[in-house]
Amino acid sequence: MNERVLKFFASLKTKSGGLARLLAGLAASAMAQYNLTNALNQPGFWDIRTWLPGIGDNSSPLAGLLLYILAGWLFLTGLKALKDAPGPLAIAPLEQKKHRPRFGFWITSLGLSIFCAIFAVRPEVEDYGHPLAALWLASIALFIISLALDEGWQLPSTPGIKQWLEAHGAELLIVATIILAAFFIRFMDVELHPYSFVNDEGEMGASAACILEGNCRNLFGVGWAAQPNLAFLPYSFSIALFGRTAIAIRLVSVLTGTLSVLAVYMLCREVFDKKIGWIAALLLATLPPHVHFSRIGVDNIVDSLSAPLLLWLLLRGVKRRSTSSFLAAGIVGGLCMYTYPGTRLAPALGIIALGAIAVQKRGFLAAYWRNLLIFIVAAIIVAAPILGTFATHLDVFTARMSREGIFNNGTLQNMEQSLGLNAAEVVTLQLAQSSLVFIVTGAPLNFFNSPRPYFTPLAAIFLMLGLGYAVWRIKDSRFLVLFLWFWAAIILGSTITGGPPTTQRMLMSMPAAAILVALALSRMVDALLQDGKLARRLGTIVILAFVLYTGYQDINYYFGEYRAGHFFEDPTNELSYETHTFIAPLRDEGRFYLLGTVDVPYLSFANFSYLAPDVQTDYLYEVTPQTLAALPNDKDILFIATADRKDELELLASLIPGGEWSEFNRRYQPEQLLFFSYQLEKELLQAFKP
Template sequence: MGKWLKGAALTIAIGAAVIGLHRIRRPEDTAIGALWFAIAILLSIIASTSASPLSLKGPEAPLTSSRPKQILGYGLLALAGLLGGFSLRLFSKEQGLLPWAFYWLSVIAFGTSFYLLEESSPTGDKGGSRASSPVYSGYIFCLILLLAAFLRLYRIDSMPPGIYYDEANNALDALWTIETGKHPIYFEGWGGRGPLIMYSLATAFRLLGRNPLALRLVPVFYGLAGVVAIYLLARTFWGWETALIAAFLLAVMRWHAHFSRVAFDAITVPCFTGLSLHFLGRALTRGRRTDYMWAGFFLGWGLMGYAAFRVVPLLALIILGWIALRRRLTLAQIAQGGLIFLAAALIASAPLLFYAARHPKAFTARSKQVYLLRFYPPSQRLSALLRNVRCTLLMFHQRGDNNARHNLPDAPMLDPVMGVLLVLGMGTSLRRIGDWRHLGVLAWFALALQPGIWSIEAPQALRNIGVVAPIVLMCATFLDDVMQMVGGRRPIVNLGKLKPLTPLPLIALLGAIAILNYNFYFYHQALEVRGFYAFYGVETTIGRLVASLGTDYRFYSIYSGDPTVRFLSPPDIDHQFLNPVETLPLREPVDKDVLYIVDPRYDPPEVLFHHWYPEARVKELMDPAGKVMLKLIEVEAEAINHAQGLRTRYYAGGKLIAERVEKTLDVQPPPDISPPLTVEKEGSIFIPQTGTYRLSLQADAPSLLFISGPAEAVRLHEGEEAEVELVKGWHNLRLHCQVEEEGQQITVQISGPPELQEPVSSQFFNLHKLLRQGLRGYYYKGAEWQWPPVFSRIDPFVSFRWHIQPVPAPFSVEWCGYLVIE
């Protein structure tokens, strides 16, 4: 085809891709947008040029002729196998560092053997057709790496806005390995995780201490390593121009930059895939066995990370199989290189494979948990799978991940410019599909989508994180092809003196992509309040608050056991679970002020705290949207201790002569008050367990004991006793009696379950009566309201959804009381 026709096809392809992007953004125009994309891909195929082939070499680098090196090399190779086997034997017995020491010795022995056996300067080192890189390309790449670092470190303390549950669990597991000295192969908790991210975090904590920055720097490292890996891969496959473009696109892509800030092991997928394929490409073009070895090592180490990496071995098999099918190398050459590649991968991943063989259920637990088809009957599985395919393919241009931890909910995963480039780059790769490099990129793209397609919650930016690398490679190969057509090796027009200006449009385009991603991430996604809550912004705020206040307070919240709070809080903090039945009001003396950290969505209302502690001070904390997310209710230790008792009033001649808080239910007038007296004790009593209680009132003078009960109040007169059913929780109590002479005592005895022993201590009393506003709720085991209830309490509001279940499900609740109609 003539140059001008190619130029016309290219121009129309770009226009069709832009129109397709505009139409596909509207769900009702999805089919029309897809049609325009298909036209753009077809025209891109027509406009694209053929790829310059790379000459391939089998493992033909000469072996050393030195007899000592041969003996030592083959000896180390045998030793690597023995050390690896011994490490697996140790792994079956213990979880310490010793098995890992033998594992690393086996890896080192295996790698050293190939460096000894192979000549250091083989004749194929510069095979292939790529031009050598100019010096300034290295400087440009360093600038790109600095830009990538900036986009991953800028506002790292506030974006993401919190430390999510899974991140905190990873951190706590890493700290556990430091504290206990145990180093398992696989971490089975929370669905199962490989050791790569755990031991990376443990290393960061050892170097930088237990803090959020150390947690965040680990994914930043793997994100930057991913940029380096894609640069090396693209330079090996296509040359330095394509490599710089691909590295820049990955550096500024908000999808990759975001997960480079989050302590998930998913960010390791682009890094280790890129490094493994880079060395595999080097091996195929340079003929060095050590390159096959490194390719296998990085493949094996990648398997130690995120589960989505498990499709990568299939990608390597497709590439080598295609080369064999196209007869670019002989079967013997591929078999020799493939054997080294496989052996290195097995050595590097041996502990994980050993664990998977011994514990297949634990190893595949998370994959089975999210497996799409298990949620559908056989008749609906095909339609469910097709829906997942459709929404996964549309995630780039129409509707992306809805999870605010992964994306601005529902926003397309790619910016408009990169979205257009992906469509056009796919056409370029399809035009060159006979070339193993472009076939590999297309296969990489398809395989990287599988974890999201075959799981629930599609589209899934996290499980599909591996697709970012083939996306930028397709975009980069297209842009490089256009540059060559405009002013490079294959120009469609002679620009003459304007040729030096040809890079300017490319620079402007790349700059626009960078600005779009920067603006979207830091001024839209970062300000989304759903992202604040999705990243456990509330829990993070609590953890930081507790850490800042230190040991000056005792804290109560429903988040005391939350991993995020535990990670952020120092280990010596007194932080207890806020159970309204047990801890509101408090029933034991305290030696420091108490801070209730209240989440208005799930905790009792403020009025209940003020009822028990009228002196409490309240401070509200706002979320990014300006709504109250937490209430800090501070109660002084003196107020808490003072309230643990009964309000006792002494009357003489009908007049109040004394009032104090007493810690017992018995009546013993103080020496400074002389009979005859009327004594009244009033407040509330806590019944620690539902059951039958024996009450007796021993008095020689007129007396009355009143305790509110589940059906009707319990009333005892002097000399009476009774057995009554009382429900766990607070009950109003009032004792009214006459003291007619010195030394006269009035004794109340309560006996029942062992939690409540004679004499009843002050921890079961409170000088305040129950809140009158609300309904008394009776909480039962099971769904049938079967007596007796587990506990009872006054509920200021009726809730049918509990963040923290008051009773293990299933349970039922009965609310009793009166409605006041005014």
Template sequence: MGTALLGREASQPWAVLFLVVAGALAILAWRDKPWSAAFPAQRGACQQLQVEKRRSVLALLAGAVLLAVFSHVAFLLAPHETFGAAGWLWLAGIALVVAAAARWPGAEPHCSEASGLPAWRLWEVALVAAIAVTAVVLRVWNLRDVPFNIYPDEVMTGSVAERAYLSGRTHAPVFSTLWSDIELPALWFALVAGALKLGGIDLEVVRLPSALFGAATVLPFYGLVRGVWGRAAAIAGVSIMAFSAANVHYSRMALNNITTPFFWTLCFFLILRGLRNRKPVDFALGGLTAGLSEHFYYGTRLLPFILLGFVMYLFVLHWRETRCYVQHIGWLVLGYLIGFGPLLSCFVVHPGSYYGRGASLMTWNRIPANWHDLQQMWHTLWPIISENLLGISTQSAQDIMYYAPLLLKAEAAILVLGVAFLIWRWQHPAAFLVLLSGLGVIFVGGTLVLYPNSSPPMLAHWTPAFPAFYAAIAVPIGAWVASARALQRMKSMWISATVVAIGLAILGYANVRFYFFRYYADPENLRSDHYKAAQRLYEVQTVQSRYMASLGSAYRVVVVGKSPYPYDAEITRYLVQGQEYILAYDPQIEPPLAPVAGKGMAFLFFAGSEQYQERIRELYPGGRAEEVRNPVGRHVFYVYIVEPKLTPADSAAQ
């Protein structure tokens, strides 16, 4: 009821009250439900290495550090090499630090085994595999046509990758940034270029890397949730992540925003597992994952602050346990620096490329110095925060990439219960890490950083927090299933499992039906006049390019008169190859176009050029007239099609 009332401004105070009461009731109902221990049940002493083995481990560690240092030196000496010695030294350093951490002594065996996690069952493995396959299918099926709208940055991603690694005489350095004024790390474009080289220049191909990253996130996410909140919560959370409309959408766009949830989820999973088993290799791998994430979406630049805040929290609130992890935290830092690699030197040489873009878009950029400053900050940020909160279930996203709220109302209702439960149990490291990452991203990426002339919520900036949302949804579901199991009745356990399965099936159906059959990038959903005008332009460009692609290369496309919309040839090139395009043809003053053997003609009439239709019919009789509309039925342009004329060779072939 609370989430439903949020849609009406007059009832929002009541909605907030209902949500607070619901959260309080959830805490009362499930406050005693146990979570998996964050630390080993027994604080055993670390195993001691034999002298020879200790020397070999130290040699591996020293080698990893030296190789990492040499990779930076090699990059600074030859910054324009594509991969070169710096890249190979970087990879060798990663391999050595993993080997050293794997051989470094951890806790005694009985400590690492006292995690209390449920044993893996065959049916569970099969179910997780099925969910992972579902996630892949939902992200790669009909990737060329869904989403229908083609955001210009998608094609620009492919164009930048082509220029950097396919069409030029020299290739761009992997340890650098590309795309002027955007400054995204080059490794992402190298991956996109690899996909284009294998699959050809096509919209489906340029979208594929993001789709695979989005699907892959379900695996570490399952491990993360299962390790803390149990099997039932993990199944529920990973299912919702797999079919969530917003997650599916951002995975199907050719942008690297969705890569950050993968790296963050894997990093958090490894760190929390390392806390439970005290194995240095988990911390080293977590650090490497965090460092590698720096090579992708720049939203990940918040991650070092989140990890620093988490470590400080551990030392303050869990000092007795954390003092045994000083070496492990060292492995985390070392892994991060080695994973970051020579790209770190690139940012040191060009410091404005790291935080410059975010700093230039901040809505508030100083710490309040007095009461007036504090009031001004509140009046600046609170309207943005309130719109962001509505964007979870009520307000459509305004980022010109996604045109719906983040969650369905039923999912948002469960989210409220989960957030309340996490806040109640904030002293548990996993709860604190989920809250810190989720709230940190919404505050920094969703509130402090906004584009000019834009309106919140900007869900594209929220993507690093997506796993935190799904984890919060999973927590109350797991708690409810655990409460049913506490009754020690087989019937109650089966009933709870059936209810969860039916609920997930309904949510899955609702998400899939909405996204694949009802969703459309409607510019009328945008509040910003600037963004609304831009999306109307993108809409026309998309409809025109997709219509031209539907004709194929056997047609010459002619725009009659002057179109009020600029044509984007790059979008069309990613949909169809070798199609001739003639712009601004005036049949009143220009001679008829000479026919081309085997080629048809399609004449496009945009607003203001309809008066030429009769003249075109006179010049090219025998064609057919059509009207082209967008997917929701609004008129875009008229078209007159003249079918291809068969050549003598074609006639003989028939």
């Protein structure tokens, strides 16, 4: 008996045994996913106190998660038996260069940037905001020029460019196709899907217009939602090109989301291989939450660009000992302080990556000290002005976490009382709600409101296996950073904030998740189909089929079921957007009065000021002959009433006849009325006698 057991375990170490375990791991993963999906429909799924007792009757997520752990063990031991061995991160030779420490204008650049930081917080900064911004740009340019002269950088020759294009032509064609597809998916019908243009987008537009019109000159100050004014600058350029439109605001997100797909490919190509890069880029290109926030004009989507871009530049610099890559990484790291608050995590991930490499590679710091210094100095020069603002207004820097963090805003205490849980149980529940949305639960509210999890069931299986693979290879700095990248965004962006899953704050984790899926799929295919040209072609077919199937499911869901289900639509946002076609033509020759639902502060919504900035607006609280006679009558007047105040607008029309009456139904739910309008020429109002 003992001999048979020994033979059995010995067989598991063979190639055939490894293959059996790998396939068993896939089968167990499918069972785990099925188990989680069924458990979701049970009433005790989110009752953390019943999780342990409910394992047996499949009313808690623990049974499915335990099955996933078993599946991961089978999958990984199968890969081990099949000789899975990802190549190490190639690092340039660690010999110390005989480089004369000429620092050029480094100190001057730092001094100019610090000068900007000091003056950016002075009360009169609005008077010289533009010259201050020019001086800041000069400090960055001076640092770049200093390095260019010191390093002897030269523009590539025409023959060199031609040779490079010939060597990489096929790759460029594939990447260009992926990027164009990602752009098309994000730009197609972007004005009306997701519908409608929400008021946070109006805030972005109004802030950008303020810069464009010269009323907000201090780019190092903070504006709406405690975001640095520089974050609104790309939207200013877009408004200058396309006017005060929804497309102008949403186009910035379209381009940012598209670039993040490219950044993911470049990162994977640098630290893994092209195949993983192609898979990850294609998965991210069609991933519904990423597509969704690439089509909304708020800057959360920049999170998904900053992390892969910064990591690519840093790891490229490490691999190739590229001073220019460290310089670019420093500039990107500094700019992360000027955008959406979640983007500030990206420089921390970069520092962790460098720290992990330094621990693993003896002599790294001694060999790379100058490039590391360039990275740090570049980041300081770029970030110094906004850091000066934050230093003098610490409450602004911590505003988002103070407002949203469950430890600061009373949410933790409220949940303890209402649910009868202790603090550890509350945080565990928050973590489950923040993470299970990737594979099994829906994503309600929070700018997405999707009934479907982020990934399809098939992709979810490989995401879980990819997480297991990252843990297995955690001693490799690449997998350590990837693992921390994924979980840091989930924990900091959703777990410790209110109302998880907060999709809008977990966008940085999306590229990491796509890479994890690509890793598991690629390693599985490589292990199963190791030898021969036919096997490689079959592996390519398997990967292509996976990506096409997943992409079809994602695109079909987002542009089909999600859109048809009206999950993003909201009458309040629709009214503030759709009314602009009536209000904006008035310009400064008319006035607009709103008869709105009493408890909704419509006119505080930025959509009105962004889309129709020149029109005077006010509420009309009561319709009587006296209130109408008291209205200014030197301009035409447009009255708009919500559906619940139709009777009052009809009364107004009966008191002052002769105006133009219109009705507007909800665009995609036309059986519901959205608002009524009644427009009067000033002569009719002047002739009115109560």
